């Protein structure tokens with residue numbers, strides 16, 4: 001008997017320690033320290049240097065003293081005139097995996113200008129947001145951006161792009177990918193949309209940012225201590241329980257009013273551009289439910305009813321809306337229902353801008369064009385990320401089709417000073433109608449182009465290509481200029 005119970009105790013201890021292990025296991029994903037020459041372990045999590053994920057840009061060390069290690073290096077990308085150019089990280093992912101992507105920026109004066117440049121960031125074929133770190137930088141802080149995207153392929157590209165308002169070299173300090181659980185934000189149709197974080201706050205809290213290990217996915221919950229609880233068509237709102245798995249720490253503080261009276265908060269703090277948003281609000285009561293003292297209230301946003309008769313219990317509840325239109329300042333009003341004897345309360349909130357995804361170029365064309373790129377010794381510098389999308393950032397001299405199935409229809413690389421060879425994979429770009437490679441320095445043999453049945457124009461003159469013009473070219477009926 002004593003033996004058995006000892007065994008049982010041991011088993012129990014083992015189970016407990018396994019449990020603790022799994023609870024404290026760092027989130028799955030990739031942490032990239034941009035511009036670093038070596039990896040590092042910080043808070044038990046491994047950061048990788050970025051050299052395996054990008055083939056362009058320059059690593060730089062900041063001279064600002066006392067920086068946390070991740071901010072002390074950046075990768076920066078040379079601006080060339082007013083050209084719209086993108087510079088991309090390609091990060092391997094699980095296909096259909098849902099990822100939280102976080103980009104972090106700290107300028108540290110690396111370009112010589114007093115103020116940091118303003119530029120765009122792109123995920124696959126979608127413009128994610130403008131990166132304007134000016135205000136944070138003047139306040140001595142780094143800036144971060146967070147989004148949620150589902151992988152459509154085996155890699156996700158995250159690009160920085162120069163725009164009309166970019167006045168010096170774009171740069172980045174860190175790039176993080178965290179694999180999210182299936183249930184997180186699952187009311188969003190991630191085939192068509194991505195989420196770009198606007199605000200995530202723990203209400204009534206004034207400590208350090210809440211993150212891993214409190215948040216198992218290392219989301220950042222910033223303090224929001226509005227000390228003036230000011231006074232604040234039901235569209236697709238539902239109660240979800242806690243599919244979004246918020247950290248329990250956010251329920252330790254709240255904004256509330258003592259009496260059963262109206263409570264208003266201006267949240268999120270910033271004025272919002274006219275768009276549609278995903279909003280999740282989190283509530284949990286700190287006492288057991290009691291019919292004697294119910295805490296029931298209505299929630300409205302900018303005067304539009306959001307949820308009726310919300311009965312907040314100890315178990316907690318979150319209320320979310322998928323595509324909620326907002327514009328300008330936002331006011332959240334909690335109004336006690338008739339007969340409620342306690343004032344309303346709120347613990348936390350998240351707001352994301354809902355981004356309509358721009359799509360991706362047809363995978364077969366992407367693979368073929370990547371091989372063509374590899375066969376050149378000096379491909380154009382902006383040939384990275386998605387070849388066609390976003391449209392304003394398509395690859396130099398690459399023309400793509402319109403519509404939903406996006407294909408490469410023309411390559412006009414004449415007089416680009418290209419050397420190297422021409423990959424046979426060019427024949428897999430079956431939507432091509434034009435190939436212009438004239439006046440370059442390409443050598444090697446001309447591949448079989450006969451699968452290109454839509455080819456109309458082919459220029460190869462002024463190269464060192466060897467061998468005969470394959471007779472199979474004669475089988476392309478559409479070919480009219482050579």
Ligand SMILES: *[C@@H]1O[C@H](CO)[C@@H](O)[C@H](O)[C@H]1NC(C)=O
Pocket residue numbers: 037059060061
């Ligand atoms: C940055 O600092 C690291 C470590 O001190 C050094 O190895 C690296 O060469 C430096 N990089 C540049 C671009 O100066």
Ligand SMILES: *[C@@H]1O[C@H](CO)[C@@H](O)[C@H](O)[C@H]1NC(C)=O
Pocket residue numbers: 118132133134135165
């Ligand atoms: C960037 O932010 C600063 C400070 O908020 C603002 O003054 C500036 O106009 C912004 N720049 C661009 C290009 O949006």
Ligand SMILES: *[C@@H]1O[C@H](CO)[C@@H](O)[C@H](O)[C@H]1NC(C)=O
Pocket residue numbers: 182183184186187243
């Ligand atoms: C989201 O996840 C929860 C928990 O796994 C599940 O009950 C719910 O049906 C899911 N919702 C959608 C829209 O997939």
Ligand SMILES: *[C@@H]1O[C@H](CO)[C@@H](O)[C@H](O)[C@H]1NC(C)=O
Pocket residue numbers: 234235236
């Ligand atoms: C609510 O969502 C459903 C399906 O997602 C959609 O058909 C409907 O138009 C939406 N209603 C409003 C008011 O947005």
Ligand SMILES: *[C@@H]1O[C@H](CO)[C@@H](O)[C@H](O)[C@H]1NC(C)=O
Pocket residue numbers: 274275327
């Ligand atoms: C926001 O944009 C929509 C569509 O573009 C428009 O119908 C609506 O009036 C705008 N709302 C505000 C407050 O500007």
Ligand SMILES: *[C@@H]1O[C@H](CO)[C@@H](O)[C@H](O)[C@H]1NC(C)=O
Pocket residue numbers: 298308309335336337338
């Ligand atoms: C709460 O919403 C219900 C349903 O729309 C409404 O009848 C009630 O008057 C509202 N209560 C308050 C205090 O606004």
Ligand SMILES: *[C@@H]1O[C@H](CO)[C@@H](O)[C@H](O)[C@H]1NC(C)=O
Pocket residue numbers: 412413414434436457
């Ligand atoms: C290719 O580009 C060159 C230079 O931009 C231009 O002169 C030429 O007309 C283009 N050719 C085709 C077939 O579009």
Ligand SMILES: *[C@@H]1O[C@H](CO)[C@@H](O)[C@H](O)[C@H]1NC(C)=O
Pocket residue numbers: 364371424425426428
């Ligand atoms: C063309 O694509 C097919 C699959 O789509 C692949 O098997 C083949 O190897 C490709 N050809 C070249 C020359 O890359």
Ligand SMILES: *[C@@H]1O[C@H](CO)[C@@H](O)[C@H](O)[C@H]1NC(C)=O
Pocket residue numbers: 417419441
């Ligand atoms: C073309 O390549 C040859 C050797 O491969 C080299 O000598 C020559 O300088 C190159 N010409 C140009 C214009 O790049």
